[in-house]
Amino acid sequence: MTSSGTRLGPYRIVDSLGAGGMGEVWRAVDTRLGRDVAIKVLPERFAADQRFVERFDREARAISSLNHPNICALYDVGSDAGAHYLVMEILEGESLAERLRKGPLPLPEVLRYGAEIASALHAAHRRGITHRDLKPGNVILTASGAKLVDFGLAKPLADAAWDVEGLTDMPTEDKPPPLTREGSIVGTPPYMAPEQLQGGQADARTDIFALGAVLYEMATGYRPFEGKSAAALTASILAADPEPIANRVPGTPPALDHLVRTCLQRDPDRRWQSARDIATQLEWIGERGGRTEAAVATPPRTWREWLPWGVAAVLLAVVIGAALRQEDGSVGARPLARLSILPPEGMTIDFARGMSISPDGSRVIFFAGDERSGRLYLRSLDELDATPVTGSEGAVMPFWSPDSRHIGFFVDGKLKRIAASGGLAQTVCVVESPRGGAWGANGTIVFGAGSSGSLRRVSAGGGTPEPLTFLDESRGEVSHRWPSFLSDGEHLLFCSQTAEGTAVDDESSIEVVSLKTRERRRLLGANSSVQYVPSGHILFWRDGALVAQRFDAGTLTVSGTPIRLVDGVGYSRYELGAFSASREGTLVYQGGGLVKHSLVWTSFEGERLGTVGESGFNVRDPALSSDGTRVAYVSSGDVWVTDLRSGESRRLNDAPGDQRDLVWSPGDVWIAFSTALTEVTTHRQRSSGVGDPELLYADPDGAGLFPAAWTPDGAGLIGSLEAGSHISAVRLDLATGDLETLIDSPFRIVPTDLSPDGRWLAGESDETGRWEVYVWSLADPRYRRQISTGGGTDAQWSRDGKTIYYLEPASGRVRLMAVAVATPSLEIGSPVGLMTTTRESGDPFAVSDDETRVLWIMRPEGFADSPPLTVVRNWELLLER
16 A cells, blocks of 8 residues: 555655546655656556556556646656556646636636647647546646646547446546546546547547636636536536636637637537647737737638637638538538648748649648748648748749659749658759649649740650640730649640730630640630549639539530639739649638739838829839839739829830839830740830830840849840849840840849949849848959848849848748948948838839838738638538538
């Protein structure tokens, strides 16, 4: 018999600490290390019962696999003279049950301890372990936080279901009953989920129900379910709804009430599906200071409003169709389920650079961050965290091999492939201006390329691409893009884009082509990426929605009318719909639709001061005239000019192609820009809008010249020449059309602005392995100075030449930096951070002449930086609505 002074192996018992659900707990001293420990001993009367010994050993195995600051640590396990024991860290503090006898906890403590308990559960669940007896008595409040104890009832999720014959005796206080009767349900009734009470199998969601009950009691001092007898309590849990927390504690944040009510849903599928989601939401409420907000009776209207409610938690699975009824009234076996994926912390998901779900539906790859510092991330749907893909910095348009084992993507002017399990990326071929890729079962990769406009194919093992399609100029075709294989591997869907096609008309079309015969067939009018799915449909974007059209893969024909599946689906300026589907019935998409951006003046501290010009789609490249009275910018691919004095805006041109890189001439007579159509060309047009654009340069080898600055004498244009992955700084002589190389190196050099005196060129280079801002002397380009220290892009000179402004990456956002510059000696000061914001597109800012304001490209106020990705299991059920 264990008592004070007894020795169990090297441990000397000191005194009793109490009794848990599966044994007595004693304070002891480890005579080898001289430290205090807690020892849990299986009572002698049960030591001879193999069933209890096995359960006791199971607790040892469960705890030994866990290492978390909010879980009581296990030091040792052993037996001595028939006594089985565990050795654990000793916890100084009081149990949550003891604390609750004094009344409810203050809101900050509810949020803090609740998040810690949820975090501990998450760690256990990730190891396949459920606690199964979470209650206030099994939580110890210490100086360092909450500690979850007593895994005496825990069992691995893979264990067989346990037998049920009766209900545990009702405890008279928050202590477990002496022990569960043979064959009885295990747990503590006031905190047991309905499936436990009904003899169902416990899983992580069972613990989540118990956590909701504990949170409710912490916040209110009352248990959510009451009953004077076991039968009454069981009836309450199975049928009654708990009193809203706010009714018991006025002023409670609605978000907390919503969180707890979701935990306490009777249907496990309607609860939170991950304890980490709960921890994240509790932390968010705490960051908000627990402020009370008005209750919402209808779904919130903006991402920013509904994000805190958990719809976009790190991993939120809200099951909305868990009990779909069949015709015979039985419960359907395929529920429609949704979960949301957030980007890595501090980043945004940019679907315009591509995202894709694997054919087997197990993983999603997406781009997060800005176009210079972002990369691809891979997220398994059974994991909570996304991992970066090696070598994918700046990559675009990822796609999967048919066996879901490899990923293709485009980066630095090349098509590359990498194993989904990791490793080094391999180059397949050179690709300029990619427009989507598809990997066929026969080992062929087909991709669209803006440099040629048509589809090309190449072996996945590498080689020289060959044409698959050719543009039909009689139809006005300018691009074939977004290829997608049919299941036979011999036919391919793609989008045929015309110069007149837009996001809202049918001039462009979705077509199918045979890889063997190259015969093409038009299916329907749409300007969108497209994908075939085994349900016998093709998916594409139209009028702000993801739609499905019946498609016969045998006869290659469409029929019926399009079915709108999801409204408000994203759509990029490259006509890429923000969706992807697996062959086993999982869909992923990003909301947001077509978001209009505006030019917005802000202070250097980030305060919005006013909007400039017309809002539009894909606004980019603001450029202020030298006299500061006008701003030129691109909207929906066209050049616009707004008079800052009158506020009048007008379209400068509506030429075919996508305009970018606007540069004013000295005297503001001309605006130079580049145009991307089937190739990149460089033009200028009078800023008055009189006349048509004049061609300045078209590279005979297909390279693109992108303007950065006009020389002070007006005779030349400085810019970057991009040939594949190589980028150099050049000067175009406007009189002769000759091109002079200014700075050439093995690294990429991107000039962005010229000093007012014309002597110094600011720009960026990746020679250090990341983009940094430099200044080069045009008299001797070998002389240069590095300006940025933490990464940098988009350098601009102030009008007086005394300051360089640039953008520094800041955890998925950008920080506006300023550096003092003294010429002609080029003395450089230390960078100073001014404000942090998101980078929307293109060259994103311009500084006013008086250097008191900044012109940014911004989304409407209240629009979230990045809507989450939504994953829909068994999405075909949407076809039946």
